[in-house]
Amino acid sequence: MKWIVGACTHETNTFSTVKTDLDAFRAQTYVSGNDLLSTYRGTGTVVGGFIEALGESDDEIVASVAGEATPSGLVTRDAYDAISNQILATVGANPDADGILLALHGAMAAEGIDDVEGDLLRRVREVAGMHVPIVAVLDLHANVSREMVEAATALVGYRKYPHTDMRERGIEAARLIRRVARGDVKPVPGLTKPAMIPVCGTCHTQGGLYKELWEEALRTERPECILTTSLFAGFPYADVPFMGFAVLVYADDDGTTARVEANRLTDQLWERRHEFTYIPTSVPDAVSAALAVRGSPVVIADIADNPGGGAASDSVEILRELIRREVRSAAVATIHDPDVVHQAETAGLGGRLTVTLGAKTDALHGAPIQLDVSVRSLFDGKFEYKGPMNRGAWGNLGPSAVLEANGIQIIVNSAQVQPWDPEVFRAAGIEPLDIDILVLKSAVHFRAAFEPISAAVILADGPGLTSLELTRFAYKHIRRPIFPLDEL
Ligand SMILES: [Zn+2]
Incomplete structure (x- = not known):
């Protein structure tokens, strides 16, 4: 059999003023053809899962294009057109394909297009025709629209947050599309869109309500005809009409069962919605809590300035508090400030300089800090993911520097990346286990790799575009x- 594989992923924070152009995709991932296959083969990613599952038989994979960029503001039309047109060209050139597998996000917005995935799936459907199955894997933070569901044969969402199951969902989608193409099953959707937007920090699957909902959704005694279930938390930083939670169930040729199951899960979620209520912790209180912990390292998560949700990653408010409290063993990953990286490169290894660090992207991420620093290391920013997320894939912080101020080591980078893997520190020459306090620009993903090695995890609510307020x-x-913006 013959399968088309492609990827177009971006989580768009529509409140960000930083446009996402084609260079932003090139900085992370923008590959096609054999380069796509070699980039993803063997990795813990959705496309890695596609390739692995399709490789179980001697099927032909037609690799189109994969474009992925770090979350930020609206995607430019040029960037979206370049990626989508290449996917459409591959589909048009392969009318004999048995199916199309796409790795998408579900919360991507481009200039003039609120619902990129709905637009892309509709156009792929128009070119491929009604008879070719299209299965897409979406992020758990997808804002699912009815257009996406109508255009796709099936949508499969991540079940884990931190997203440690991307490869498994890729495998699931590939096995499902094979069954559809053979005529063994016919997915029929049941979709609900309850009026709620749980903030990201409250819907991780390490414990609590969201984990229990998943256990209910995947209970062994559910109807056998259910093919796949997704509980999409939605992405709260996209100001689009279909933003919010979605429950999506596919049953084999049985729309009634799909709808009944989706409604049942939705009722359970709705009854317990107040468990998603979030109480913020100020930066000074978070630092006090960290200092009170016996044992190390303690993680302080700078949840409002998470580049993984489109924030600037350049707030220095936690750093400022650590310096004010004269903390001597801490490391910060990462402050995005290409100007300061350049100044550090000019000063050279061991050089001393005074920098004005951070808060340069916009007025929403606090104020800069002036610091006397020494340059501890300079590096290219490349690192290999070795934790539970994206294992085997490569990350890129861009040209980076480690600056030391009062015993605090600060990784300053030039390409925004959410630091969910301890290898970010190790690439910078810092052993995280030797540090008392680790500051991470991450809301939830860090938990997968850092919780097992940390004495405690503390969330800090500073300024930023991924605030939980x-x-x-x-x-x-x-x-x-x-809910929770309105009383419901
Ligand atoms: Zn996500």
């Missing part, structure tokens, strides 16, 4: 009323 955001387009 949703009342900070001036929504104009989402539906109202919606």
